Amino acid sequence: MSKAIAQQAHLASTVLKTLSDEQRSLALYQIKQGLEAAKEDILAANRKDMELAETNKLSASLIKRLDLSKNGKFDSMCDGVLDVSNLEDPLNRVTLATELDDGLTLTRLTCPVGVLLIIFESRPEVIANITALAIKSGNAAILKGGKESLHTFQAMAKVINKVLEDTAVPQNAIQLISTREEVGDLLKQDKYIDLVIPRGSNELVRNIKENTKIPVLGHADGICSIYVDKAADLAKACRIIVDAKTNYPAGCNAVETVLFHSQLVQDGSHEKVLQALREAGVTCHLSSELFKDQPQSVLAQESDFSREFLSLDVAVKSVATVEEAILHINEHSSKHTDCIVTEDKATAEKFLAGIDSAGVYWNCSTRFADGFRYGFGTEVGISTNKIHARGPVGLEGLVCYYYQLRGNGQVAGDYKGAGGTRVFKHKKLNI
């Protein structure tokens, strides 16, 4: 069953990759219209999920994430599909062109990755985001939602499947799998599935990474750090750190560790930042050299510096130099997003070059690590991988490339290194 789903997705992907931008974008436009037309049905299904969530006493924050009816969420979901369809085509961009020899031309073009398996929890609007990103980037997608949003998911799946019937996009390009199918079996289909994108809890992501040979794009932990340099503007430091910690503490781009230059600790000016955090309701886990018995202060454990709190808690310690800050972050952070607060450009440049993370910031909140804020329209997730796509992943992170070589009967044996005498020209062409 899982094999058939994956194989159908692969076949659909080989058709989808040959469609024009117009064909892919038109299908998205039709999906947007279809969703809008079915608004009442989808919201009715959503209410059923909400009722079940309340009956099952799920957490208030989870129920809030499930709800599609509030704050214009449904309409902005539909608008999001249109936004993606209006983005520049990420496919068939020529990124390298070389004349190897007379009449033998090499080009490198962007192309879809192939088949994506996307596994997500709760938030049902993700279905529309991901469907849009997948079709626009020419990738077939198998979507597997969480059981909490099952009814909403099924109602939206029905619309999307129906709409695709009348478009150039093969129907199997988007397959919405309800919870009864086993994810475990899909994770074994490495012949047909090219990339797995999990969106959800650390446990979900870690579990998927442990159980598949298919490349996984995403992140388990978001352990972001902010280093407050001796040359920091402390007012900026307060604003940035309070925003990074409290704007959305459950977000992966929230700050979890704050490092102070020891000079700030010696003259007591770090207290201004700690005070601002306490006033915002944050509990500071202070390392021993900083610890004083104050309200909302606890003595930090060593493990707090490798911990994603996802709550109004932050680990705090002092370092002697920017180099020590860089070493600490490269060892403890999850390579997501880290920031320096300083007015000293040379120190900032050292930090920007030395940190080994997907995002390195200077004097601004780590909360900016987000596809919408980066101007990508939307994102399929944030990657802490060190290869392929890093940071917020939009359309560009969903494409790879391939090489075309166009000749006129050329054979390798005529060239030096393979038995012949001809020498390659390797002339760079304008793209």
Place this chain on the structure above:
Amino acid sequence: MSKAIAQQAHLASTVLKTLSDEQRSLALYQIKQGLEAAKEDILAANRKDMELAETNKLSASLIKRLDLSKNGKFDSMCDGVLDVSNLEDPLNRVTLATELDDGLTLTRLTCPVGVLLIIFESRPEVIANITALAIKSGNAAILKGGKESLHTFQAMAKVINKVLEDTAVPQNAIQLISTREEVGDLLKQDKYIDLVIPRGSNELVRNIKENTKIPVLGHADGICSIYVDKAADLAKACRIIVDAKTNYPAGCNAVETVLFHSQLVQDGSHEKVLQALREAGVTCHLSSELFKDQPQSVLAQESDFSREFLSLDVAVKSVATVEEAILHINEHSSKHTDCIVTEDKATAEKFLAGIDSAGVYWNCSTRFADGFRYGFGTEVGISTNKIHARGPVGLEGLVCYYYQLRGNGQVAGDYKGAGGTRVFKHKKLNI
């Protein structure tokens, strides 16, 4: 032990990534000089490996690959290091720049992947190639050679380690592991090692892929196909297919499957190609519709169409249309390099867009799939991955990217979507 090696490599990588192109290139120049100065010692060690190989009755082709002394191999190895040092710097290239808002600027820059673990068999000159590519691209590398080239490997390692002492490149950036350490333990160091690159037999690659959570770049099989269209120039087809099969049958870019349009079979013109193959000593494994009892012809098994022969054998069948050829190749090829021979541009474009492989060729030999021939100087291998690097992998395949965000105290909470009212400008900047 393995953990310490990996950790040291990681630490070295965080220094190496901050060095200038001049510092990295100068180190390569010094390595080249060091190798040249030690030519006699290295060739003496190489003779020891050759003698052992003869005593152990290794195959003639393996002994030939071991030999560094013939055909100017040693000198071209040294020149290769210099060639890489003279290539354009692949690091710190700005590939995206967006003003998110006044004074809040996002840039995306290329950066090293981090730590590479490179495992290779026999050919000792690979050490110099890979050391050059790793240092130039700012990556630390752990190199593990095969036991057949142990003495050569140790002699070269001694030189490289000694030379690095006097350069800006940390000594631990290149660690050469002799065969006594266990690869298995290194494959578990996924906290510190970012990418594994195996170069060797299918068994080696498959074994590594089975035994690590670290991304693996490379290919196990090279099953390349050539489709001869009804509008093919048969003289070109003969030249291309004979070169692709016989120029180096053990190469991963050699052709293993030939598909003929059925019209060519009906009028018997495919016989011209088969005859040329037979004259070149090739055994044709013909599917039943083509099979005639002729010399050097055998009836193909179904499995022959998913087989990397690595010998003077080729699987041959007929297809009714170019679409059928594309379907066959997308299902059976190893996504390495596939080719169409035709004079019809529309058919060629359909094939070029429809094939799901790292290289898709029109009227030229699959043997061109090679980093040197593509103009990359040299390569660390050929990737059939669908994400990150595909095809021949040179410097560009050894870099990833990261985002810098430079602000002046901006916080997310001031912007729409995070509680505030400001709207992002998302102004594209010239790169």
